[in-house]
Amino acid sequence: MNDRVDESPLPDLSSDHSAAASELRMATFRLARRLRAQRAIDTMSDGQFAVLAALTVHGAHTLGQLADRERVTAPSMNRTVSLLEDAGYVSRIPDEIDRRRVTIDLTDLGRRIVDETVRRRDAFVEEALAELSPEEREVLARATTIMRKVADR
Secondary structure (H helix, E strand, O other): OOOOOOOOOOOOOOOOHHHHHHHHHHHHHHHHHHHHOOOOOOOOOHHHHHHHHHHHHHOOEEHHHHHHHHOOOHHHHHHHHHHHHHOOOEEEEEOOOOOOOEEEEEOHHHHHHHHHHHHHHHHHHHHHHHOOOHHHHHHHHHHHHHHHHHHOO
16 A cells, blocks of 8 residues: 655636546545554454454444445355354344344444544544644635535435
């Protein structure tokens, strides 16, 4: 992974949506890749961490709900959940009324992994922001709102 700073001048993107889209996509993916690398456990896949994060934010889910949320098949989600369960990050809780139904929830260890990963990722961004000028930080603050708008379409 090449993490050198690219100091080449940026093209004028004000009238060329295609070039702007490409530049934004590349910058976003590069930042996302750098953030994903900041994790508590190096051997955990992005998909596995996404399940832990979903359970943290949205609470316990059935296997089908998790598969829908992460846009994968139920068998694929079952494999992911099994790996997480074997590692002690999640538990399967049988429904008291319908024993065929199982809810997936985080264990305390799973919560600690999410908390530590979030802490590392926030620290990475805070460190990067500290190296920027106040004007650059203001531009990024405004861009955050715009990026959310694009992501929420």
